[in-house]
Amino acid sequence: MRRARAEILSTRKLGSYKSLTLVAPEIAERARPGQFLAIAMPESREFVLRRYFAIHQASRRGGWAGTLEFIVDPSGPGSGWLGRAKAHEFLEVMGPLGKPFSYPKRLTNCLLVAEGRRAASIYFLAQELAARHKRVDMVIGGETFDAVFKPIEAKRLSQTVAIVTTDGSLGERGHVMDVLPEALERTKAEVLYAAAPARVLRQISGLCAERRLPAQVAVEERMACGVGLCHTCVVPVSNKEGTGYDQLRACIDGPVFNPARVLWDRWLSDAPRMLPTPPGGVPTVKSWPGTGEAAWRG
16 A cells, blocks of 8 residues: 555546546556555545545556546535546555455456446456457446446447346446346456445345356445544455354455455344444454465565
């Protein structure tokens, strides 16, 4: 993890979202798909906590070497402030943070699923998988035409892409789960990656469990510190022995998890999840909490 005072190289509007490209060579060099950035808010202290955004692109060579791109949905006070940022302004940035997606060592056919702005990290992953000679197919969705993230780019990155919108303004009418079973059959997917709202990830987890399909999902949880100190972003994940579960922190143990081990009902219930921290601290795992770890490499 590095801290940097990064210049905004450019900004552009992408449908409902705003893209910001930063000059941050040390962070770009280390960035991997699934990781995220922490952006400090203005010094006026109107907003106290940093805001967290998945890394969409990291350029390590060529004319854009040393740059990072992330996507903002400017609907909240903090993200709205970032959405108004201009080129050549500076941001205080920490990153890359979190555990990235793992790449399949032997499996070849990869199906990537995303909804809305959460697709940002999935596109970065698609590039890295293609560079490793994996087949990439995609299912992307959003509520409206403007909420579907870079559909033309999705077509460029994948062999096939299914696009769905809630209102039918682009692609098929519906949700990603409506077309996912058919996409799995059509693409002969051997592994699935997803970034979507938690309710959708829970459904994807169930479908993958039924089909015994290995998967990784990028979750979103409220974060305060972003570096594992506050335990605000804990996700209940079953331990490897199957005898209980650990409250893993999405900021450092995630945000990428094996969906088969996430306790979705416990995580998404309305009951409070914050418990007193044990005297010895909260247990964590030293490696990515997936099954069949020999089949993956970081």
